[in-house]
Amino acid sequence: MIRDPLIFAAISELTGKMRGKAFPASQLDKRTESGIGWVPTNALITCFDTIADTPFGSLGDLSIMPDRDAAYTVDFEDGTPPERFILSDIATPEGTPWQGCTRGALRGALDRLHGLTGLTLNAAFEHEFQLLTNAPAIGEAFSLQGFSRRRALGEALVAAMAQAGLREDTFLKEYGAEQFEVTVKPAPGLASADIASVLRELVHMTARRHDETATFSPIIDPAGVGNGVHVHMSFLDNAGAPATHDPDGPSGMAAVTAQFIAGILAHLDAIIAFAAPSAISYTRLTPHRWSAAFNNLGFRDREAAVRICPVTGSDPQSIARQYNFEFRAADATASPHLLLAAIVHAGCQGIEDGLPAPTATEEDLSLLSDKDLGARGLKPLPGDLSTALDRLDASDVLRGWFPEGLVDIYLAHKRGELDHAMSLSDEARLAAYATIY
Ligand code: GLU
Ligand code: MG
Numbered sequence: 001m002i003r004d005p006l007i008f009a010a011i012s013e014l015t016g017k018m019r020g021k022a023f024p025a026s027q028l029d030k031r032t033e034s035g036i037g038w039v040p041t042n043a044l045i046t047c048f049d050t051i052a053d054t055p056f057g058s059l060g061d062l063s064i065m066p067d068r069d070a071a072y073t074v075d076f077e078d079g080t081p082p083e084r085f086i087l088s089d090i091a092t093p094e095g096t097p098w099q100g101c102t103r104g105a106l107r108g109a110l111d112r113l114h115g116l117t118g119l120t121l122n123a124a125f126e127h128e129f130q131l132l133t134n135a136p137a138i139g140e141a142f143s144l145q146g147f148s149r150r151r152a153l154g155e156a157l158v159a160a161m162a163q164a165g166l167r168e169d170t171f172l173k174e175y176g177a178e179q180f181e182v183t184v185k186p187a188p189g190l191a192s193a194d195i196a197s198v199l200r201e202l203v204h205m206t207a208r209r210h211d212e213t214a215t216f217s218p219i220i221d222p223a224g225v226g227n228g229v230h231v232h233m234s235f236l237d238n239a240g241a242p243a244t245h246d247p248d249g250p251s252g253m254a255a256v257t258a259q260f261i262a263g264i265l266a267h268l269d270a271i272i273a274f275a276a277p278s279a280i281s282y283t284r285l286t287p288h289r290w291s292a293a294f295n296n297l298g299f300r301d302r303e304a305a306v307r308i309c310p311v312t313g314s315d316p317q318s319i320a321r322q323y324n325f326e327f328r329a330a331d332a333t334a335s336p337h338l339l340l341a342a343i344v345h346a347g348c349q350g351i352e353d354g355l356p357a358p359t360a361t362e363e364d365l366s367l368l369s370d371k372d373l374g375a376r377g378l379k380p381l382p383g384d385l386s387t388a389l390d391r392l393d394a395s396d397v398l399r400g401w402f403p404e405g406l407v408d409i410y411l412a413h414k415r416g417e418l419d420h421a422m423s424l425s426d427e428a429r430l431a432a433y434a435t436i437y
Contacts, residue, residue, distance in 0.1 A: 005070075006084040009036050009064045012102050012197045014413050016048040016277075016437075018334045020064055020088060020425040028086075028285040029364060035063030038090060044413050047278075047333070047436045051234035052416020055408070062098050064088045072164045072195050073203065076156065085201075086288070086327055087194050102337035103190065107391060108403065109344035111188040116348055117256055119235040119243055123192035126183045126326075128174055128227040129203055132213045132434060136177035136396040146173040150180065158208040159181065164202060166195050176225035186232065186324075189340065196229070196336035216332030218276070218284040224290055226284030228291055229332050231343065232309065234324040245323035247316065251299045251308050251355045252323060258357035261297055261306050261325060263350020265358055266307055268295040268329065269382055271342040273392040277414055278333035281434050282384045285329060289367035292329035295376050299360035305329045305381070308360065329381065331437055338410070345401035385418055 005025040009017035019034050021334075040056035054298040070087035090101040097104040113121060131150070140146030147154070161168045167185035174181045180202065187195055200216060207214035219226045234244040246254040253261065264271070276285055287293045291303045297353025311322040330339050363371065365378065373379060382388040389411055392398060399407045421429050 046417040125196035193336040218331035260347035262355035
């Protein structure tokens with residue numbers, strides 16, 4: 001069959017998915033210059049393909065601007081055409097960054113961090129997903145049998161990741177029914193979020209080629225476990241040396257790390273609207289699911305919003321390199337770019353405000369009264385998306401972090417999504433998110 005390769009110019013948009021348009025590969029030079037037409041209201045298309053209340057209506061024009069540094073080609077060698085896509089920014093007709101561009105928002109946050117501290121951020125997004133099967137196998141948590149049944153899928157995924165230039169780390173059979181986890185090595189800020197977007201697509205592309213359907217939905221069965229996105233972070237100084245750890249600091253945190261984490265925890269009840277942004281995300285964020293239910297720091301505790309991760313060995317230099325902390329309250333309905341932007345801004349706010357180092361908790365917080373929690377500066381996370389969106393809406397500090405107008409576009413989008421989601425029965429809502437993500 002005759003064929004002319006097409007490149008999909010993809011924007012990482014508010015739903016956490018990639019949308020865009022394709023053009024012939026032969027036009028790459030031209031399209032990198034002139035872009036591809038787009039409209040502001042597209043940012044209001046929810047994950048259900050409904051259009052939320054749009055402040056733009058039919059007005060306005062934008063351009064998708066492909067980023068040559070973020071071009072991907074993956075040939076699955078199964079007779080289907082190679083997948084070619086290029087991550088892109090969104091620009092106004094005048095060529096300036098558009099307010100609703102998630103990559104632009106993340107660049108702004110990373111610049112703020114660098115300006116404040118001289119540090120750059122390295123991050124790695126760890127993803128869990130499940131395969132949707134009619135009769136999920138039981139008794140396969142972390143098992144060789146469970147792994148072996150999906151070895152072909154795992155090996156194809158790892159090969160696809162390698163072709164895409166993603167530095168694969170592990171692929172494992174997770175605890176839950178048909179649940180798997182894939183981890184990657186850390187990458188610099190913007191690249192780490194690009195990689196997270198690409199990874200989700202590669203999992204879907206790989207699963208489809210194995211006649212399977214993968215879902216990153218935060219929860220497919222409230223009786224089972226959730227699918228989390230854990231964001232590992234560390235800092236490098238201008239010379240590229242690790243700057244996250246201080247052996248004498250609390251829980252090993254350098255002063256800047258402690259303030260950064262304190263900022264995340266202080267603003268968590270509002271930034272959670274970016275991290276756990278679906279109508280079902282808050283079912284996952286409940287105690288005893290090894291996700292997060294409070295704005296706490298944990299030291300090697302997997303039920304904390306932010307966790308100090310373990311290091312191995314005793315060589316101080318190696319420890320300084322390995323030392324990292326993990327944000328556990330996110331899921332894959334989040335835009336990786338907006339999520340990381342919100343985390344970094346909250347961290348910067350903690351540094352600017354000189355917040356004190358948080359104390360790591362070491363117990364089951366669900367057993368404490370609100371009064372005891374309050375005495376330690378802890379609070380439960382919002383119980384639903386509507387509350388989280390209201391907290392975001394109420395925070396002028398947060399509005400100021402992002403390009404002007406972005407938070408209002410986001411709120412309109414998410415409230416539109418929520419309206420549709422809540423018009424469905426509980427069962428239909430879970431099924432819809434499982435299909436979409
Ligand atoms: N499935 C858990 C979550 O929803 C995470 C389990 C783990 O890997 O620690 O975040
Ligand atoms: Mg896991």
